[in-house]
Amino acid sequence: MSVNETMNEKEELLSVEHLEVTFNNSRKHRFRAVKDANFKIYKGETFALVGESGSGKTTIARAIIRLNDTSAGDIIFKGKKINGKLSAEDKKWVQRNIQMIFQDPAASLNERATIDYCVSEGLYNFNLFKDEADREAKVDRALNEVGLLPEHKSRYPHEFSGGQRQRVGIARAMIMEPEFIIADEPISALDVSIRAQVLNLMNKFKEERGLTYMFIAHDLSVVRYFADRIAVIHNGRIVEVAPSDVLFKYPLHPYTHSLLQAVPMPDPQIEKAKELVIYDESKRDLSGPKPLLQEIRPGHFVFMNDRERAEYEKVLEHLEQQ
């Protein structure tokens, strides 16, 4: 099946169109953190948003869950516009159906609340249980699914290890039975041996429930394994979107290339022979018409103008021959 066919069959879950987020630091100083972002997330896939700190990846996530105001563009979730002014009812609908898993489970859990409360907070807020027994059953099931025990309920977050706390963070998102989860660097704060456990857990939920993830990361190596499609963002601008194996095989935008090249590989022979590519926008030839995010191959989008397109075509031909 070609990339194109799979894309057509898939149902669009979230669509971000010409999104712009601007921070007004003062009346004179305005900072555009996200510039004309366009992407679609299909049902059942893991979509990764990769970029360095300050690139705007978290800002996009926060705009989707309505924590940041947008200054232009639309965010469409299940056919409904969810940015800008919404009725109280619609707001609740968004809050319930889009859940977030945060980077630092130590900071995102209330340290004065028991695990029982942390996990059931969403149930309380949305009145999602019939009676106390029902709530307890739901919490037990959620904890069990992430590999924790019912006796953990009475404990506090500080009594757990980082990996366990992240499991609580996942349980608390999963208990809401969301369709869409935004995971903001969910494993960056965890140890190497614990990361695999958490990734496996997230994959299990994806398979069992047909969940859709937006996975935010700065580390491309994790993303290759975990994501179906990857968007690379640089300075608030999405510069390349492609299925993950395509992005790794045929990175076209020079920033994507330098980012891939910079990720250290756990292989001394490769690593010691590697050349360092530094991306410097000021040294690039930016002549020609204004670039746009355009499709160069089915499913593979690059931020480019016609002159750059011709260049990338050449690179692609060269790579495809290999």
Add this chain to the structure above:
Amino acid sequence: MSENRNIILSVRNLEVKFKVRDRVLTAIRNISMDFEEGKVVAIVGESGSGKSVFTKTFTGMLEINGEVSQGEIWFEGQDLAKITNPAEWEKIRGKKIATVFQDPMTSLNPVKTIGDQISEVIIKHQGKSKGEAKQMAIDLMAKVGIHNPELRFDEYPFMYSGGMRQRIVIAIALACRPKILICDEPTTALDVTIQAQIIRLIKDLAQEYGFTTIYITHDLGVVANVADTVAVMYAGQIIEYGSVDEIFYDSRHPYTWGLMSSLPQLGEKGEELFAIRGTPPSLFEEIKGDAFAPRNNYAMKIDYEEEPPFFKVSDTHYAKTWLLDPRAPHVEPPAAVQELHARMLALTAKGGTYGERE
């Protein structure tokens, strides 16, 4: 562990204990290790494995509730473990053994200019005048890749980016021409593209200045890039030690296998990622047998009863696991470990680059 080479630092039977409230935590459990002059040694381990504590004993920087309860640290004919006098430490710390810490935001003084912070070290340790120190500081700033160092000399840390700040921390560390540079997760707080530049910088400077580098990290990719020798730590002990090639292509300890095969880079799409089950042991309690046994898929009965000694694999390669005992059954390392190089090559185009250009 290796003999007849130029050993700059030699640790013998080191044990470090911390008093935490009323309990005693043994953070370092009997480590012996030699550091070869001019080489890059990478110490790998998870948080809590004791890698930072281990190197902090070389500069007398243990927290106040911690102490070296046993063992020796030999450096230039002196046992550093015996030093109790802070003045004596000042002759070593910063001057002969310097450290670059993880977070450049907190290791610089926010209310002092960059220039002052570098010159201060030169004036204190080398007794130079203010003018001389300034010139040396500017030279150092240029060395670590700061453009227009004369102009940036009078700026404050907040005016520098994270990567630039880490360059300054490195400049300060090098101001006294140390014999050993300890890099404690120097790039963990930085972006990958900046990380690659800082790693390169430390390598280049090590060549030029000829210092020995001790690199602490949990990132095996970084280790593959920088290290000559690798020591893998688990629960306060070194459990495997060898050249970088031996550790990556021929590791013997099941914990090293676990670390390698849980790397997402080696994961095959659609398959479950290998995960080491459970969590590391508590160091408050005495550990019987092999500390890794409860998480080890290859654990044998003896692993729960008796601590394994170091078994020799080659002249440079040692591993602390009963699997290497001649009486143990033969065990093949997991597929991901055996195929590491092949899998990594398959991931990349020729020579390990992605999407190679003409």
